[in-house]
Amino acid sequence: DSGVTQTPKHLITATGQRVTLRCSPRSGDLSVYWYQQSLDQGLQFLIQYYNGEERAKGNILERFSAQQFPDLHSELNLSSLELGDSALYFCASSPQTFLGEKLFFGSGTQLSVL
């Protein structure tokens, strides 16, 4: 158990819909990262938050957004869903944003868009 909690574990929805994925980082971790893993793209970095502020952006679509709340949990919002958005979405956390620290990953949310 990494200590990072992601909910829900599975999500099935239809095209055009909007969903919210939730991540609770390890206790005390200030930094949260979101990754998307699809069969043909591997693990893609989406976005990182540090202590409530966006710090780094990767291959995140404009239809996707995220935020980190004062209690440090984070939510990833996916809107106008398309079939191609079906993927595993992972959240990771680390104490700070620092070269020498480890990232701990949650068990992921499996999103299926039908």
Next chain:
Amino acid sequence: DAKTTQPPSMDCAEGRAANLPCNHSTISGNEYVYWYRQIHSQGPQYIIHGLKNNETNEMASLIITEDRKSSTLILPHATLRDTAVYYCIVRVVSINTDKLIFGTGTRLQVFP
């Protein structure tokens, strides 16, 4: 962003050492090398990381060449439970960014 190159797959006999190579020829001086593994569709699991010196922990050893252009992850006594996809990653950190860039990884199959 620094990129890594790994062989797509490797086999290893149970009980033997598994040596997984990684090339990262464009790595910068302040970028760390991280290794993670993923078993089935579980969340990636941290194994080890290093900057320039060799590192060892309870799971594995990391050997980084002097020029830092390549590294090798060593699982000293592979077990069936070590069957997984192993990712060699360069962590890119600057004022405006902090991210682990995953490559395609090496699928390690440990056989009895």
